[in-house]
Amino acid sequence: MKRFSIIALLLCALTLTGCLSHWFTDSSTRLQVENKTERVFVGLDIVSEDGYTTIPWIRETLKPGERSRVYEQDWVGTFKIRLLFKSIHEICRINIETKERDCTAMYDQVSHTPLEFEFDGGSNYMILTDNEDGGVHILMH
């Protein structure tokens, strides 16, 4: 009987591990991004408050209309994020005599001023759409 009591007590104590809060909260955030813009999405970073340090969260190339895999991280709380897009420029070589143009594409990553977001944990679905002003609109579900 004593042995059963000790086992029951131990089981009770073990169930205290993380379960108390898990009834209603998540301790990690699962993030998925859908790119509905006309740009090429290449990543998402967490940026420190002073703007100097960045920690990558998502590194995946999404062409317009594509959806990313789900990336789970321990970012639960209020943080600043920035999105990375691929910017394409043309570099052309021009023959002076024939005036022929030989062009190639130059890729560059562009980002924006970090924006503050609140992550409550659990699944988050981020939809990126083009704005009328030429920017990107972020919608979080």
Add this chain to the structure above:
Amino acid sequence: MRFVCKLRRMAIALSLAATASLADAISVESLVGAGTWVRDDHLREMSDILLFGHGSFIDVGMYYTPLPSQIPLKSEFGEHQGFAFRHHFAGFSSTEISKGYFLGLLLWFDRYGWDGEDFFFFPRYSDFGHVSSVTTWGLSFTDAKHDWTVAAGMQHQNLEFAGDFFPAENDSLLYTWAELRYWKFSAQASLHRANVKSLRLSMNLEDRPVYGGKSSGIRTYLPNIDATIYKRVIGGFDEDFVRVHWEQNLFAQRLYAEVSYDFPDDGFHSAAIKYYPDPSRLVGLEVSCLRRRVYDDGWDDLMFGWAIELPVLRIGYNSATDYDRLFHAKGTWIAELQFNLQSVGEFLFARGGRTSAPIETNTVKQKNKQSEPQGTGITLPASSQTQAPLTATGVRYEKVDAGATQTQGGR
């Protein structure tokens, strides 16, 4: 499923509304620097137990904050939701090795830090978690006749886990400590290698009935004062300071005032008025005021709070004790599930108690012992009591001839 989601969202919204608007995040620095104060708490509590040097003491407890938004962690990236935790255990036991001489064993343990999930035994070790522990042990020797105690032992501070953005720190630190007490005066030192980290001089002049003092009179109004020299480094320079703590009985060992003051420069640290309905201190009420300081920004303010302590539960809001013990957490309700009890002879009381707890003792008398019905158990016949005691026959050896053993296949 939708209902569960709704419930979940409601719970999150309620929790955020209830606490997030009030709770202040704890800083990385207060979490990383907590080891010094955990070790000091151990030594201070031990010093109180060693005032008498014998008896026994047990203490077990854990802080409990049910919501992850209650004590968030402020890092360079923002505010992380999670749980500050501090689990503690303490035990003291003594034995009389010779008449009037007692040998005691002290063991104090704290596991503390911050993690993404609450737990009891197994942390989640989230990317931004910080889990440490401090174990203090020691042996004490008390001469009750001449009323002196000597004790010494070691402190182990271990870093169990630290997330990436915490500053680099030593994962295992070993300290030694020693204490010498004569009558109501004691000296206690903590050393790291050959460097003194803190030195405390105490005089507990107040009479305590549980330690053989008087329960009333002028001597119960004498002060308890201790002064501790702490080594501290600010901006790369040694900036030692002295914290003086004064505990004063104001009324019948039920109402106390406590003040902590830092010399030479920092000034007022905290003050509290504590009321114990019974001097055994099983139940207590306190209101406190603490001066918060941020050295880098050069500001300070006063924080007022209160706490109720019951035999198994302590609830506080901005209490100075909780602020000091739980990494400067404020702005939220903090509950601590705890139990502590000290015994000296027949006295039972809580930590720092002055008189024994009002526990009723019932003496159960055995009635009608003579007329107990016989035959309920095994009874020996009366004649067997007068006979010589039974002797065990033991194991009987029989000699077996060699031929027989061989036929049975040897041994």
